[in-house]
Amino acid sequence: MAPSATDSQTDTPNGDTLTTQPKVKATPVVINGGSHDTQRAGSQDASSSSKLDKYKNPSLYVTPQHTIELRETSIPKPSASQVLIHVRATGICGSDLHLWHRGAIGPLIVDHAHSLGHESAGVVLETGSAVKHLKPGDRVAIEPQVPCHTCFLCTAGKYNLCESVSFLGVGNEGSIRRFMTHEAQYCHKIPDTMTFAQGSLLEPLSVVLHAIRQCEGSVSIGKPALICGAGPIGLIALAAARASGAWPLVITDVEESRLDFARTFVLGVQTYQVLPTKTPLQCAEEIRLLFGCAGSRNVETGIPDANEYNAPTTVFECTGIEPSVITAAYACRRAGVVMVVGVGRSIMNNLPFMHLSLAEIQLKFINRYSDTWPAGINALANGQVLNLDSLVTHTFPLEQATEAMALCADRSKGSIKVQIVDDTEIDL
Ligand SMILES: [Zn+2]
């Protein structure tokens, strides 16, 4: 991994392909010379005496040549603090597609082949000697970041900002494989009633939970909210804002099919189709009309809107695309919060700086999440607070992981969240 000289602008129109994770610093991996496999630091080499020897461990690899392929890999042995997991479901993320097609996410470059995947849930098969809270047979959702635990950010509880973090599937081995080891501390037990598909959705949900927390009260019962981008993260933000009581709700996208989906996903949401022919300010003014603004303001000459109060107190910007960020800035209520969840260009030159300044609009950012899995599990369990099941539009067996990636990359297929599952019976 080396810093990229190129800009990290995402080229997707509706921004579902890049979300805030994984913005991580790569840590070195140990290449396991004899096989194609690599192990993350902390895990040891394959066990030969294991009863698992009869099973294969196919892993979905990405290469610096922009290819993906299933490779046979050895089965890792957990260290004292780790568990060995049978991965049962993994969601494909936009970042996985970027690592494949572009070979990079911002400064993170695919300079060696490694496996992909970071949105996973599975079953514990084996525990390291120091693991106390998990046992074989436990069903777990995987938090894909392992921070250093010693830097000032880690000790302050902001471990998502740790600069020595190791993140699954970005420079390190990922979770699109049958067997993997992971630090037990970052494996969260899920109830028997929760499916593995739901367990995998806890990762993108965590992005949204962290974003809502950082809005500090701006998202609340009866407060209007706007979501820019109707990809998986935008749709989860929409559902989570609704579950938080935010109302009225508007979601934007360039694709009408995504907006159609949004209307069935959260009843009563209003939708706004972004047309590239319109300026961000024009889009913002039209969006504000949906919230009941008067349309009487002129931000350039300082004429106020008679119904400024109706404008959204929170805007979740889930695309990272510059025009959408600008639209978010103009659409937000004075004194409101623009929460930028999407990631995009290294430098954005056209933000309406003085508008944000004079309106005291807080432009906020997130990078991944911290302490979100327990809340996510509570919110998804039983479907009483949140039900994200319909986001999973396609499911493929592990053996067809490359087909799953291809479908996910083909926008004409209309997928939202594609998951790779492995129902192989493992008997120990
Ligand atoms: Zn992701």
Ligand SMILES: [Zn+2]
């Ligand atoms: Zn740290």
